[in-house]
Amino acid sequence: MEYITVVYSEDTNSATLCVDPLILERVAPSHLKDAVLDSLREMRIQERFIWHETLEELVAIALQSATKWEKPFREVIAHGIPPQHGRDSELAVFFPTTLKAGQELPGGRFDYKERDFVTLVSRGDLLASVTFPTRGEPGVDVFGNPLRANDGSLVHRIEFDPSSVRKEENETHREYFAVQNGSVRLRNNFLSVERSLVINHDVSIETGHIRTIGDVTIMGAVRSGCEVVTNGNITIQGDVEPGADLRGHHIHVKGICHGSARTTGNFTAMRTEHTTIFAAQNAFISSVFCCDITCANATIKEVCSSTIRASKLIRIDTVMASAGSNSHLIISHHFAIHQTINLYRSALAERLFESVIVSRESKVAEAQIAHNAPHTSKTDVSAMIRGNTLVGKLRTEMRAIHDEVAQKETLVLDFLKDKTGKIEVKRVAEGTVVFMYASTRKIDTVLHDIIFRYDPATCAIVIATLKASEGHNETP
Secondary structure: OOOEEEEEOOOOOEEEEEEOHHHHHOOOHHHHHHHHHHHHHHOOOOHHHEOHHHHHHHHHHHHHOOOOOOOOEEEEEEEOEOOEOOOOOEEEEOOOOOOOOOEEOOOOOEEOOOOOOOOEEOOOOEEEEEEOOOOOEOEEOOOOOEEOOOOOOOOOOOEEOOOOEEEEEOOOEEEEEEOOOEEEEEEOOEEEEEOEEEEOOOEOOOOOOEEOOOEEEEOOOEOOOOEEEOOOOEEEOOOEOOOOEEEEOOEEEEEEEEEEEEEOOOEEEEEEEEEEEEEOOEEEEEEEEOOEEEEEEEEEEEEEOOEEEEEEEEEEEEEOOOOOOOOEEEEOOOOOHHHHHHHHHHHHHHHHHHHHHHHHHHHHHHHHHHHHOOOOOHHHHHHHHHHOHHHHHHHHHHHHHHHHHHHHHHHHHHHHHOOOOEEEEEEEOOOOEEEEOOEEEEOOOOEEEEEEEEEOOOOEEEEEEOOOHHHOOEEO
16 A cells, blocks of 8 residues: 555664555545554564554544644554674773872872882782673564674683683683782783883883882882882892882892882992992992991992991991091991890790790699699609609600790890901091991091901900901001
């Protein structure tokens, strides 16, 4: 019928009915529904997809507005089953992949260098997950023809380092876990957990502070105010600016070092200026200017206006004169000696407390033996106590505790009695102050090739020449 037309969507999944009001000249409103249905069947539209609500609406308009129906009726009349396209793979990462802007501090301040450049993970942590793509489900158009559905694509392909990352997967997804502790990295779809970190540029406000585990190599400089903290070694190819802070095991600076450094091992640098250094072991430096250095052993070529503290040995080629501030060479007990002594004393207190408990248990056992033999002589009771297994075990434990306590007390005294440190200098300028175990000596003239030692008998510093030191030619 020319007054009824249908417009289809591009995929023929939807059909729109168009009815001209002039149809009422040929079809009565009460028969309009059947006429439209017949036309739809002739067009081979599946009846199961036809919206009868639309037909009822058409009839209602025809009945109520027979004299006023002017505009063509246009509504969706049929809709098939749309295809369900498959979902592409999805990647979920369980660690930050972008740097923070900074971190708010107490008092309303804001540290723009707290940017989480390194994300630390522990063994067994879930790092990432890839959900597999799903298959599509075909649909049906208004004529009953199938509509093709697209399957999802695997758009996320993660490669990984099998020595530091392991994968687990099932039918729906694949998960990646850390095999070791370290810093997690995802670069160019390659996932790894690294125990060493290489930064190919400066450590600055762009990176923020560096806090990690393992070795750190910085190809540039460490800018002012930045921190580099790790339990591994730190190697810096450039300079360390004032205000920077380094903390690691062994620290090696190839440029000029300012700021502060604290190591549990050795500190090595070409030149240090206005730097505070704490090295648990050794400090090897070519040139030192206006620095405060504390270590076990110091080997330095040139010193000016600095304080050098060591517990065992200070070896310097030249101590230069300074008009502003003289250098101080100090030999004293290791800066961590008091922490060590406190640990020993804490262990002593714990063992002494245990000895009291063991002593009480022994006395209770002895009293129980005596109580169980009321008519036995004291000699026999003593013999019973000596032969008792529990009492023998408790007494053996008591002796072991007392021996351990005595050993720890001896070690504490030995720590404080050790005053064998020395200072070797090839040239020392006038005005340099030497301090050794509470004894002080100021150098009043330039000296060459000398050794400073401490004499416990006189509580004074003695001087010997490097060449004659083996013959004990010393000068008080």
